[in-house]
Amino acid sequence: MNQQEIFEYIKKQYPATPERITQNGKQITIFKNQRNNIPYAIFYQSDESVMSIMEVQAESDMISNYIEMYHLAPAKYMNQKHWLAVPMDGTVRDSKVLDMLDMGYDIVDEQEK
Known part of the structure; x- marks a missing residue:
């Protein structure tokens, strides 16, 4: 599953508009819960x-x-106690990637701003 396929899944599953920023010359795409504006997933190269x-x-x-x-790594940009980094290279099954994404959304959806 590539990044674009995941973006399409997010659009269908959750009402989310990606926020794109550039940091240190890299484009970072952030998906936030629309109700409380808390991020649940970010993507970068x-x-x-x-x-x-x-x-x-x-x-x-x-x-x-x-x-x-x-065989994942702790998050690079976000708090390592609450975030993890998942490579989009096929080493993690597509269904597990989507499970992790859903879990992240559910965690954030329970939070108040």
Whole structure:
């Protein structure tokens, strides 16, 4: 599943308009919950390649499990206690990527601004 396919999934699943910013010469795409304006997923290109990375909110007690189980990395841009980085290179099954995205959205949707 590539970044564009995930963006299409987000558009269908959640009412979200991506916010695009440039930081250190990189384009970063941020998806926020429209109700409370809290981000639940960000996308950017990795430093080492043109591979896309999705950083997504996760339950803090699950971060280390996800990192170990799927060989993921802690988030680079967001709080590493609550976010993890998922490479969009096919190493994580598409269904699991979408599960992580849904989990991130659900975590944020329960929060108040």
